[in-house]
Amino acid sequence: MKSWTYVCLIIGLLLVVAPAGALVPDNIEILGTSPEWVTAGSNDVATVTVLVSNSSSPVPGVFVDFEVDNSTYGGIADACVETNETGMAAAIFKPGTLSGTATITTTVSCEGLDEPLKGNVDLYIDHAAPYGVADLWYEPEVTAGGATDITVRMADRY
Numbered sequence: 001m002k003s004w005t006y007v008c009l010i011i012g013l014l015l016v017v018a019p020a021g022a023l024v025p026d027n028i029e030i031l032g033t034s035p036e037w038v039t040a041g042s043n044d045v046a047t048v049t050v051l052v053s054n055s056s057s058p059v060p061g062v063f064v065d066f067e068v069d070n071s072t073y074g075g076i077a078d079a080c081v082e083t084n085e086t087g088m089a090a091a092i093f094k095p096g097t098l099s100g101t102a103t104i105t106t107t108v109s110c111e112g113l114d115e116p117l118k119g120n121v122d123l124y125i126d127h128a129a130p131y132g133v134a135d136l137w138y139e140p141e142v143t144a145g146g147a148t149d150i151t152v153r154m155a156d157r158y
Contacts, residue, residue: 024112025052025059030121031088033104037124038074038095041157046093046123048076050106051086058087065107066091073102073125099127099156128156 031049038044048066052059062083066076074095081089093104101122108117134155139148 023054023059023061025054025062025108025110025117027053027056028064028106028108028117028119029053030106030119033093033121033123037126038093039126039128040095040099041097041128042095044095046095047090048093048104048106048121048123049088049090050119051088052083052108052117053087058085059083060085060087062087062089062108062110064089064091065109067105067107068093069103069105070098070100072096072098073100073123076104093123095125097157099125101125130154131157 029051031051033046033048035044035046038046050064052062052064060083064081064083066079066081068075074093077092077094079091081091083089093102095102101124103120103122105118105120132155133152135151135153137149137151137153142148
């Protein structure tokens with residue numbers, strides 16, 4: 001009778017432990033940013049969304065770290081986000097004052113992984129609206145009826 005108790009106990013433990021091993025993620029997929037472009041110095045925000053999975057099954061309850069390569073481009077609100085029941089996590093990017101391309105790196109580190117899962121996505125930051133004339137180039141003397149090139153370089157506030 002004791003042996004059946006031990007057999008049932010071992011089978012029960014196997015049923016509990018086996019699903020836990022399946023919850024170790026092996027893939028992080030960046031689904032993208034929405035929108036793809038934001039404006040420097042504006043109140044625009046972009047949502048960066050990732051999917052964490054294990055052999056194409058979503059993994060809930062895993063923490064994802066979001067990091068921007070250059071803080072002058074902007075920052076991430078709530079840089080560490082837990083995946084939901086569908087294995088997705090999203091973070092909000094707020095642009096800084098520099099236009100260019102911000103690379104956002106996502107990292108998943110958890111027990112059972114030999115090395116962290118990483119992914120990155122580029123978010124494009126457009127310059128702000130023109131604020132003033134930065135330079136003006138033209139030939140100061142032109143004969144009557146002639147033509148000349150006039151070049152104006154505009155600058156934004158930043």
